[in-house]
Amino acid sequence: MEEDGRRTLVMGAVALLVIVVLIGGFLIWRHDPKAELTVKSIPNDLTLTLNGAPIAASGTIEVRPGTYQLLAKRDGFQSYEQTLTVRGTDPVSVEVYLYANGPVGVEWGKNNPEQEREAEAAAGRRYDEIQARLAAKYPILAQLPYIGPDFKATYQNSKSDPTNPEAISVKILVYGPSGKKEALEWITGNGWDPASLDLIYTTG
Incomplete structure (x- = not known):
């Protein structure tokens, strides 16, 4: 009988601990808002880091509100760096396009014509956007x-x-x-x- 009482006491303690952990986890989650950061990169095998930590070249991750430094590198291409600001839980989308600056990058473009065309189209859009903002600013x-x-x-x-x-x-x-x-x-x-x-x- 005494053993049954101890077992009941242990089970009650375990159940209480589980409830405390669940409630604590919920409170932490509720006060730790995160936003979705979606990245698309060309070349799709570049090395991408967010505040120095490696992330997938293309995909979606969760990030806390704040300011981040995105750095993209690949042999044969010009590196790219961008500062991102995440506010609250608003999703953020980023397109990263590196442009060839050497023989390795030129060869990659020949072997990946679809990605090369998409990068060129993005460069045209980016140029037009910059020119429009310059005209408005100056x-x-x-x-x-x-x-x-x-x-x-x-x-x-x-x-x-x-x-x-x-x-x-x-x-x-x-x-x-x-x-x-x-x-x-x-x-x-x-x-x-x-x-x-x-x-x-x-x-x-």
Whole structure:
């Protein structure tokens, strides 16, 4: 009888422990929101890391809210790095396309024509998107190149932010004594703020 009592006590303790673990797990899960991160990569055999930890080149994983660094590498291709921000449980989708920068990458493209075409199409879409954002951010682009009496205005990749594909510098080639003054008058006369532009002056 005493043994039955001990068995009942042990079983009760085990049942209580299971309930505590389940409740604790539920509370942790409820206060630990995660979002789905879906990645699609070309080449599909590249090496992909998220904050330094390897993940599948293509697929879906769960991540907590926060900021992440995505890094893609493969022999024969230009590496790609992107900062991701995950907010709450909102799903995040990322497309990673590496572009060949050597014989190994060119050969891979020949052997994988479908993926190569998809990467080229993505490059075209990305270029169009960047150009649209640049045009919205820099209205002056609609007037460039512009030739004034003593200056010529063009643009180039940003000198102050060279790694940002969505930043530019306005290059003013001054070839007359009043070139700089005329350039500033042309800028302000069109309603643009010189202080908001990354201006580069050269002479020639």
